[in-house]
Structures are given as structure tokens and as C-alpha cells.
Amino acid sequence: MASLDDTDYRLLTALQRDAHLTSEKLGEALNLSASQVGRRRQRLEAEGYIEGYRARLAPLKLGLHVQAFVSVQMATHAPDQVKTFVRIVETRPEVTSAWTLTGEADYLLRVYCEDLAALNILIHQVLLPHPAVARVQSQIVMDQLKADGPLPL
Amino acid sequence: MASLDDTDYRLLTALQRDAHLTSEKLGEALNLSASQVGRRRQRLEAEGYIEGYRARLAPLKLGLHVQAFVSVQMATHAPDQVKTFVRIVETRPEVTSAWTLTGEADYLLRVYCEDLAALNILIHQVLLPHPAVARVQSQIVMDQLKADGPLPL
DNA sequence: CCATGAAATGCAATTTTCGCGCATATAGAT
DNA sequence: ATCTATATGCGCGAAAATTGCATTTCATGG
Numbered sequence: 001m002a003s004l005d006d007t008d009y010r011l012l013t014a015l016q017r018d019a020h021l022t023s024e025k026l027g028e029a030l031n032l033s034a035s036q037v038g039r040r041r042q043r044l045e046a047e048g049y050i051e052g053y054r055a056r057l058a059p060l061k062l063g064l065h066v067q068a069f070v071s072v073q074m075a076t077h078a079p080d081q082v083k084t085f086v087r088i089v090e091t092r093p094e095v096t097s098a099w100t101l102t103g104e105a106d107y108l109l110r111v112y113c114e115d116l117a118a119l120n121i122l123i124h125q126v127l128l129p130h131p132a133v134a135r136v137q138s139q140i141v142m143d144q145l146k147a148d149g150p151l152p153l
Numbered sequence: 154m155a156s157l158d159d160t161d162y163r164l165l166t167a168l169q170r171d172a173h174l175t176s177e178k179l180g181e182a183l184n185l186s187a188s189q190v191g192r193r194r195q196r197l198e199a200e201g202y203i204e205g206y207r208a209r210l211a212p213l214k215l216g217l218h219v220q221a222f223v224s225v226q227m228a229t230h231a232p233d234q235v236k237t238f239v240r241i242v243e244t245r246p247e248v249t250s251a252w253t254l255t256g257e258a259d260y261l262l263r264v265y266c267e268d269l270a271a272l273n274i275l276i277h278q279v280l281l282p283h284p285a286v287a288r289v290q291s292q293i294v295m296d297q298l299k300a301d302g303p304l305p306l
Numbered sequence: 307c308c309a310t311g312a313a314a315t316g317c318a319a320t321t322t323t324c325g326c327g328c329a330t331a332t333a334g335a336t
Numbered sequence: 337a338t339c340t341a342t343a344t345g346c347g348c349g350a351a352a353a354t355t356g357c358a359t360t361t362c363a364t365g366g
Contacts, residue, residue, distance in 0.1 A: 050210060102293045145239060314361070
């Protein structure tokens with residue numbers, strides 16, 4: 001499989017910033033004709049470098065005033081228990097991301113809620129009552145210095 | 154300013170999943186003509202509900218094999234010191250997101266690196282030497298259960 | 307140093323999609 | 337019931353994407 005040249009990297013970088021740029025505009029920035037930009041984009045999509053295109057929404061305008069990270073420590077790692085926990089995480093819409101981490105916490109959840117009451121419900125009525133969960137710690141986002149930026153290429 | 158109806162929410166949800174759907178396809182899913190879908194999208198953009206469109210790339214295919222969260226505790230909150238620290242965070246490409254949080258840690262950084270060596274350099278040669286930094290703790294991502302999902306609407 | 311083939315490029319034609327005007331329909335207020 | 341705002345679908349013209357094709361570029365082997 002062909003590797004990426006400098007033009008590919010610059011194209012990927014540009015598309016990360018604004019995926020709605022026309023091939024022509026992109027071509028100007030890259031010194032390339034529109035058709036070539038299109039072909040390169042197709043190739044990058046086909047080869048899996050580009051996973052897709054997403055609209056980025058404004059959480060505050062949508063009433064999501066509370067953003068938080070929730071660390072979860074498990075009481076057990078019994079497969080069945082873990083499975084039901086993972087299912088909850090995958091299902092709950094306010095959990096937008098979830099990772100397994102090294103260190104104390106077993107899981108880190110990124111959460112968007114309308115208000116603290118909603119976050120409280122998630123923690124005290126969903127997570128803590130779960131039998132596999134030992135401890136939950138939440139950190140509320142006060143300020144976002146850098147919002148989901150581009151990958152370093 | 155007009156509020157959002159059910160169709161708007163469904164449109165936003167669809168665009169979060171795939172921003173490259175044509176107005177016609179979207180119209181089929183929403184029982185709406187293509188032109189109306191376009192108009193609604195324009196309105197949602199103009200009113201700031203949609204911040205933009207981004208291509209989502211595949212970190213692994215791009216050689217970014219290590220994803221981590223880095224917590225930073227500050228030694229001081231003197232404005233000058235903090236400012237230079239923030240500047241570093243904003244500048245460093247491997248830091249894709251950065252938040253100020255409640256709780257022990259003052260900052261949480263989300264980081265993409267090629268390998269552990271690169272992460273090590275960030276921590277030991279960039280963050281820790283900074284005079285405002287007291288303590289750095291890193292948690293490496295072992296598994297991503299849920300990748301930056303849609304906002305809960 | 308030149309010949310050769312594979313890959314990349316630009317141009318142009320085709321097709322698709324978008325954007326907007328306009329006439330009609332719908333809902334809410336008086 | 338009427339009037340007015342807004343929403344909707346249709347259709348046309350413009351913009352953008354996609355594809356075929358001839359040419360150029362570049363690495364490789366002779």
C-alpha cells in the first residue's frame with residue numbers, strides 16, 4: 001500500500017480543519033488541480049486514512065452546559081459484570097467517549113449533560129448502583145483550552 | 154431566535170454521524186425535500202448550532218499508536234507562569250485537547266503520540282521542566298470503548 | 307545516458323449536488 | 337373566519353464532484 005507524501009499530509013490536515021472546503025480551494029492551497037485533490041481524497045478514504053466526516057455541534061447552544069470526566073474503578077473484573085457495565089456505557093447517550101486506562105481508574109468516561117442534576121443522576125442512579133462499580137470520581141470541566149484539535153501529522 | 158423542532162434534532166444527529174450525506178439522502182430519512190434539508194442546514198449553521206465540519210482520521214494508520222491523558226498539577230497560579238504553560242499546551246501538536254478541571258488536577262491533556270518515547274519526551278522534557286508545573290501524571294489509553302460519539306440530543 | 311513503464315497530473319466533458327426564487331400550503335393569532 | 341408568519345415542494349441555474357483521456361514526471365533498468 002502506497003505511503004503518504006507531503007501533499008497527502010497537508011490535505012489531511014486541511015480536511016481536519018474544514019471538511020467542506022471545495023476541491024478547488026484545497027487545490028489552491030496545495031498547488032494542485034481540483035480533480036487531483038478529489039482523487040487523492042478518494043484514495044485516502046479508500047485506504048482508511050479518513051474514517052468519515054462529522055458535523056461539529058455547539059454543546060452550549062444545545063443546552064449541554066456541563067461537561068465532565070468520570071473515572072470509574074471496578075469492584076470486580078468478572079466478565080459478566082464487566083459486560084453489563086460496558087453495555088451501560090455504550091448505551092447512555094451522555095457518555096460520548098469511554099476509555100480503558102492504565103493506572104488507578106479502570107475507565108474514564110467523557111460526559112455531556114444539561115446540568116449538574118443530570119450528571120448526578122448518571123453517577124448516583126446509574127453508575128454507583130451497578131454491582132461491578134466500586135468507586136466513581138467526577139471532574140467537571142471548567143474551561144476548554146483546546147477543543148478536540150487535529151491529530152498531529 | 155427560533156427554537157429547534159424534532160426534525161432539526163434528527164438532522165443534527167444525522168450530520169454528526171455523517172456530514173457527507175447528500176441533502177436528498179437526508180431528506181429521505183426525514184421525510185423532507187432536499188431543498189428543505191439544505192435550508193435547515195443553512196439555518197442551523199447561521200444560528201451557530203453547527204460549528205463546522207471535520208474529517209475524522211484514523212490515528213493508528215497515521216502512526217499514532219499511543220493515546221494518553223496527562224493530568225497536570227500546578228505549582229503556582231501566578232498569571233505569567235500560567236500563561237507560558239498554556240502557550241505550550243496550545244502549541245504542542247500532540248496535545249489535541251486540554252481542559253481545566255475541578256478536583257486535584259488543574260489541567261487534563263489529551264495526547265496523541267507515535268510511541269511511548271514521544272510521550273516521555275513531552276512529559277519529561279516539556280511539561281515537568283516548566284516552572285509552573287508541580288506534578289504530572291499520565292494515563293495511557295489501553296482501549297477505546299466509545300470513540301468521540303455524538304452529543305446527546 | 308537513454309529508454310521504458312508506472313504513477314501522477316491537468317484539462318474537459320459528464321453527472322451530481324447545491325442554492326435560491328417562487329407559488330402553495332400550513333399553523334397560529336386576532 | 338381571516339390574516340400573517342413560516343414552512344414546504346418544485347424547478348431552474350450555478351457550483352462542485354467525478355471520470356475519461358492525453359500528457360508529463362520520475363524512478364528503474366538497460
